[in-house]
Amino acid sequence: MILRAERVTLGYGRRPVVHEVTLDITEGGVGLIGESGSGKTTLARAFLGLLTPMSGNIWYGDQTLKKADLRKFRKDVQPVFQAEALDPRMRIGTSIAEALPRGSRPGAKQRVAELLEQVGLDPGLAARRPHQLSGGQRQRVVIARALAVDPRLLILDEPTSALDVTVQARILDLLASLDAERLLITHNLAVVERLCRTSHVLFAGRVVESGPTRDLLANPAHPYTRALRDAVPRLGGPPPEATGRAEAVPAGTGCPFRLRCPLAVPECERAPEPRDVESRQVACHRAEDVLAGASGGPVT
Numbered sequence: 378m379i380l381r382a383e384r385v386t387l388g389y390g391r392r393p394v395v396h397e398v399t400l401d402i403t404e405g406g407v408g409l410i411g412e413s414g415s416g417k418t419t420l421a422r423a424f425l426g427l428l429t430p431m432s433g434n435i436w437y438g439d440q441t442l443k444k445a446d447l448r449k450f451r452k453d454v455q456p457v458f459q460a461e462a463l464d465p466r467m468r469i470g471t472s473i474a475e476a477l478p479r480g481s482r483p484g485a486k487q488r489v490a491e492l493l494e495q496v497g498l499d500p501g502l503a504a505r506r507p508h509q510l511s512g513g514q515r516q517r518v519v520i521a522r523a524l525a526v527d528p529r530l531l532i533l534d535e536p537t538s539a540l541d542v543t544v545q546a547r548i549l550d551l552l553a554s555l556d557a558e559r560l561l562i563t564h565n566l567a568v569v570e571r572l573c574r575t576s577h578v579l580f581a582g583r584v585v586e587s588g589p590t591r592d593l594l595a596n597p598a599h600p601y602t603r604a605l606r607d608a609v610p611r612l613g614g615p616p617p618e619a620t621g622r623a624e625a626v627p628a629g630t631g632c633p634f635r636l637r638c639p640l641a642v643p644e645c646e647r648a649p650e651p652r653d654v655e656s657r658q659v660a661c662h663r664a665e666d667v668l669a670g671a672s673g674g675p676v677t
């Protein structure tokens with residue numbers, strides 16, 4: 378385990394938007410799934426040390442981020458940002474060379490060529506500027522930049538959402554082939570299926586279901602996971618529309634999903650604690666009914 382969030386609450390100003398999340402980044406890839414506004418990027422920013430928790434801790438090995446060696450942390454944990462963030466005026470080679478650790482500048486040209494090859498690009502592209510590359514090539518450059526410091530963990534926020542399906546599949550193959558671990562943020566379930574052994578489903582800033590990705594997708598135990606899965610989770614498909622907004626119920630007033638939940642019962646006015654159900658942790662009073670395939674109405 379490289380990073381761990383322990384009962385982390387995050388927010389902007391005084392408004393919390395992620396509530397008491399506990400989550401380990403373990404081997405085999407970890408997915409954070411949820412619709413727009415559910416808090417995925419906010420949690421990723423905390424894992425990158427860019428947002429300080431209102432309460433709880435981010436652990437890096439056996440130290441909290443407050444006490445950790447930040448130089449080592451910044452080398453170990455690298456974001457993979459959107460390709461649009463590449464400086465349009467800068468040549469690709471310079472852009473990658475800038476990310477290299479200080480001591481390695483003398484051999485930079487050679488190292489840039491190696492990194493370009495590692496991500497499946499012709500080293501000759503180093504002389505070009507971003508607009509002279511395709512979207513898929515630009516995304517590979519972004520990955521090469523992140524790999525420049527030989528990180529242990531990549532934090533990827535929708536790394537392929539701007540790409541067409543075939544290019545997307547090739548970038549996923551590349552990501553799957555890398556040695557670094559992954560925290561992957563997406564609304565696209567096909568992407569987590571390919572890259573993450575474990576997944577966490579966020580709704581309105583709370584983890585509602587966690588477990589092996591395979592199990593979550595094959596047989597969800599939370600009605601929200603089921604809604605996400607059923608809402609066109611094709612590779613390259615649009616974000617699920619049938620699921621509406623994440624901020625359905627204010628915090629502290631029962632299950633956050635209950636106003637949209639086809640299985641809601643009066644008991645759901647009491648917030649469900651996460652509990653172990655089969656292979657996963659799920660925060661739902663009716664997880665067993667969901668697993669059994671119930672589609673609506675109260676338990677009789």
Ligand SMILES: Nc1ncnc2c1ncn2[C@@H]1O[C@H](COP(=O)(O)OP(=O)(O)OP(=O)(O)O)[C@@H](O)[C@H]1O
Binds near residue numbers: 411415416418
């Ligand atoms: N800089 C900010 N200042 C204030 N509120 C913010 C800020 N960034 C995000 N938020 C709010 O925090 C909540 C969670 O946003 P976040 O970006 O983490 O969600 P997300 O799941 O990553 O969504 P998306 O998939 O659209 O990126 C939202 O209600 C959003 O409006």
